[in-house]
Amino acid sequence: MTLLECPVGFIGELIDVHSSEIELYLLDLGIDTGCEIEVIGKAPLGCPVIIQSGNLQLSIRKHELQYIHVKRLHAAFP
Amino acid sequence: MQHSLKHLFLVGFPNCGKTTLFNTLTGLHQKTGNYSGVTVDIFEGKIQGSGGLLINDLPGLYNIFSKEPEAKISLQALLNTKPETGVVIVLDALQLERQLVLATQILDLKLPCIVVLNKVEWAEAQGITVNTDALSKLLGVSVIKYTRNDSHFTLQCLEVIANIKISNVQFNLNCDSQDYKNRVKAHLQKTEITFETSDKRNRIQTARYITATCETRTTKSKRNSLPDKILLHPVLGFLSFFILMGLIFQFVFWFAAWPMSWIENAFAALSTLIYNLPLHSHWTGFWADGLVNGLCGVIMFIPQIAILFGCMAILEESGYMTRAALLMDRLFRPFGLNGKSMIPYISSTACAVPSILATRTISSWRERLISILTLPLVSCSARLPVYTILIELLFLNQNENNLYKGLVLLGIYAFGFFGVLIMAWVLNRFLPAEPKRTVIMELPYYQWPRWKDVVYTIWRKVRVFITEAGLIILCLSVILWYLGSHGPAPDNPANNPVSLESSYLGHAGHAIEPLIKPLGYDWKIGIALISSFAAREVFVGTLSTLYPDANGQGTLTERLAAEKNKTGQMVYTPATCWSLLVFYALALQCMSTLAVVKRETQSWRYPLLQWLTYALLAYMLSWVTYQVCL
Numbered sequence: 156m157t158l159l160e161c162p163v164g165f166i167g168e169l170i171d172v173h174s175s176e177i178e179l180y181l182l183d184l185g186i187d188t189g190c191e192i193e194v195i196g197k198a199p200l201g202c203p204v205i206i207q208s209g210n211l212q213l214s215i216r217k218h219e220l221q222y223i224h225v226k227r228l229h230a231a232f233p
Numbered sequence: 234m235q236h237s238l239k240h241l242f243l244v245g246f247p248n249c250g251k252t253t254l255f256n257t258l259t260g261l262h263q264k265t266g267n268y269s270g271v272t273v274d275i276f277e278g279k280i281q282g283s284g285g286l287l288i289n290d291l292p293g294l295y296n297i298f299s300k301e302p303e304a305k306i307s308l309q310a311l312l313n314t315k316p317e318t319g320v321v322i323v324l325d326a327l328q329l330e331r332q333l334v335l336a337t338q339i340l341d342l343k344l345p346c347i348v349v350l351n352k353v354e355w356a357e358a359q360g361i362t363v364n365t366d367a368l369s370k371l372l373g374v375s376v377i378k379y380t381r382n383d384s385h386f387t388l389q390c391l392e393v394i395a396n397i398k399i400s401n402v403q404f405n406l407n408c409d410s411q412d413y414k415n416r417v418k419a420h421l422q423k424t425e426i427t428f429e430t431s432d433k434r435n436r437i438q439t440a441r442y443i444t445a446t447c448e449t450r451t452t453k454s455k456r457n458s459l460p461d462k463i464l465l466h467p468v469l470g471f472l473s474f475f476i477l478m479g480l481i482f483q484f485v486f487w488f489a490a491w492p493m494s495w496i497e498n499a500f501a502a503l504s505t506l507i508y509n510l511p512l513h514s515h516w517t518g519f520w521a522d523g524l525v526n527g528l529c530g531v532i533m534f535i536p537q538i539a540i541l542f543g544c545m546a547i548l549e550e551s552g553y554m555t556r557a558a559l560l561m562d563r564l565f566r567p568f569g570l571n572g573k574s575m576i577p578y579i580s581s582t583a584c585a586v587p588s589i590l591a592t593r594t595i596s597s598w599r600e601r602l603i604s605i606l607t608l609p610l611v612s613c614s615a616r617l618p619v620y621t622i623l624i625e626l627l628f629l630n631q632n633e634n635n636l637y638k639g640l641v642l643l644g645i646y647a648f649g650f651f652g653v654l655i656m657a658w659v660l661n662r663f664l665p666a667e668p669k670r671t672v673i674m675e676l677p678y679y680q681w682p683r684w685k686d687v688v689y690t691i692w693r694k695v696r697v698f699i700t701e702a703g704l705i706i707l708c709l710s711v712i713l714w715y716l717g718s719h720g721p722a723p724d725n726p727a728n729n730p731v732s733l734e735s736s737y738l739g740h741a742g743h744a745i746e747p748l749i750k751p752l753g754y755d756w757k758i759g760i761a762l763i764s765s766f767a768a769r770e771v772f773v774g775t776l777s778t779l780y781p782d783a784n785g786q787g788t789l790t791e792r793l794a795a796e797k798n799k800t801g802q803m804v805y806t807p808a809t810c811w812s813l814l815v816f817y818a819l820a821l822q823c824m825s826t827l828a829v830v831k832r833e834t835q836s837w838r839y840p841l842l843q844w845l846t847y848a849l850l851a852y853m854l855s856w857v858t859y860q861v862c863l
Binding site: 175177178179180181182183184185187195196198199200201202203205210211212213214215216219 | 296299426429433465466470555563564676
């Protein structure tokens with residue numbers, strides 16, 4: 156699934172990024188496949204979305220979320 | 234290996250504390266370097282007590298493959314170093330792992346390097362300690378810690394620099410050092426995504442290993458999410474945003490007014506002093522009206538610039554600026570603007586000059602250009618005296634009705650903001666799109682601003698303004714003074730100062746009369762239009778010179794209202810006043826703004842185009858207004 160489909164509170168693992176530009180940018184931040192990603196919030200108008208990986212918080216526009224593929228990690232998540 | 238270094242480059246991530254370090258090493262002895270074609274200030278200074286060792290504060294970069302124009306300057310500098318150049322890599326101890334990727338890339342370029350570990354005390358407060366000896370061993374170069382209140386740091390740093398060396402460790406094992414440098418150089422010309430990706434992946438692994446070896450974390454640090462819960466809240470977030478913007482507006486508008494009036498009074502006193510000197514009248518005019526006035530026009534901006542940049546530095550340092558951008562992103566996107574543009578627009582109600590300088594915080598050049606080009610449409614405080622007198626004229630017979638006056642004033646401000654939105658939307662449609670870029674933003678930790686750095690920022694901005702835009706403003710105001718006090722009259726061989734009517738400006742006013750007649754203006758208004766190019770409020774001063782209070786005819790407004798043309802018709806009819814209001818709301822009648830736009834865009838193309846566009850727009854809409862109101 157892509158991050159676009161993930162609600163706030165979702166915790167997952169990064170599998171793949173289908174945009175080399177975004178992939179390279181995430182690598183700059185030290186985020187590679189296998190890293191844990193949590194959707195922690197949204198801006199008041201619904202976009203951009205705030206995600207967290209490690210100690211980093213990032214704001215990403217919805218348009219870019221669709222390229223980021225993740226796998227659910229948290230079993231407790233409904 | 235000993236090196237005889239002459240020059241150092243300071244490199245690191247944006248916001249890793251390079252500038253703080255630079256200020257510590259050089260004190261106030263710094264100057265801006267000019268790099269052609271790019272609007273970025275690169276500061277150069279001499280390290281205190283080093284006997285002339287130069288150091289450059291290069292723009293921050295995340296990676297050796299960064300494509301931002303500013304990062305590319307740093308890259309070019311690193312790839313084309315001379316043998317006597319060394320590199321100081323600054324690492325933020327809070328984000329060691331991430332920053333080591335860049336550090337190992339630079340070390341692989343095989344330049345003489347040292348590493349300075351910054352923000353050590355903050356890291357320790359969060360339970361992170363870094364073993365510098367182990368780090369030094371793994372990186373193959375010296376590593377020193379920098380703490381804010383360490384008075385011996387410069388000495389210690391110089392000692393380490395004396396023993397600077399090239400790392401003997403190769404981090405990317407897939408290519409040797411010369412090969413790596415060449416591939417990075419080639420990458421600048423043509424992007425090779427596979428090389429870039431594999432290099433970054435490779436280094437992330439190395440960085441993880443190095444961090445695991447050198448870093449100890451006692452407590453698992455957790456982000457404090459409370460500030461964001463409030464500041465990004467759907468209601469409270471916008472509320473606090475607008476309160477903050479309101480505060481900045483208050484500071485720039487009202488607080489700056491005091492020092493500005495002191496400056497004005499001081500220069501007026503200086504002017505009077507010069508007039509009382511026993512000099513030839515020609516020279517007193519030049520000194521008192523040309524030079525002193527021009528200088529006053531430059532110095533006058535300093536309080537606003539200082540206050541605005543103080544506020545912005547605090548917002549930027551505290552980490553709020555990114556939240557502001559996040560909050561407003563959705564609203565501003567259709568106009569090609571960014572949440573960060575809000576601050577320049579707010580401060581532009583005071584003055585466009587500091588606001589245009591403030592667009593520096595907008596990282597996308599396209600968004601910045603849109604902001605720079607539309608900012609002068611916001612009605613600034615210099616337009617207020619013009620609006621006031623025109624509105625007085627409009628409601629002359631309804632003296633007690635202040636409500637209408639207030640509404641018109643409000644309307645004209647709204648008109649300006651509306652103009653900004655339309656213009657920004659149009660520019661967004663038609664400006665060439667930027668090469669695709671991700672707008673992923675990192676939300677930094679909230680932290681208290683370092684006051685010393687805030688002061689340094691203010692000092693730098695003021696200095697850059699005076700040395701670069703100030704000179705243009707000074708020259709233009711001397712030229713305007715000359716044109717306004719000298720005339721082409723043949724019976725004036727000594728070229729003595731003449732009255733405004735018979736000066737070059739006066740003649741120009743006459744000359745443009747046919748052009749401005751359709752707008753409802755006569756040649757006297759023409760003179761006022763041209764002379765108010767120095768600053769819009771000069772309009773009022775020029776009018777009072779043109780309509781002298783000869784036999785006690787009362788206030789300027791009454792004198793203007795009584796003015797009749799040759800055929801006995803009123804000059805300042807409501808139609809003319811409305812038309813002038815529209816003209817002043819739109820026209821870029823401000824040489825200081827043009828000077829600053831020239832400085833910020835590094836070319837005369839944008840200021841001239843901008844001036845022309847707004848002049849045409851003002852002309853057309855004033856014409857429409859005049860025809861409608863007639």
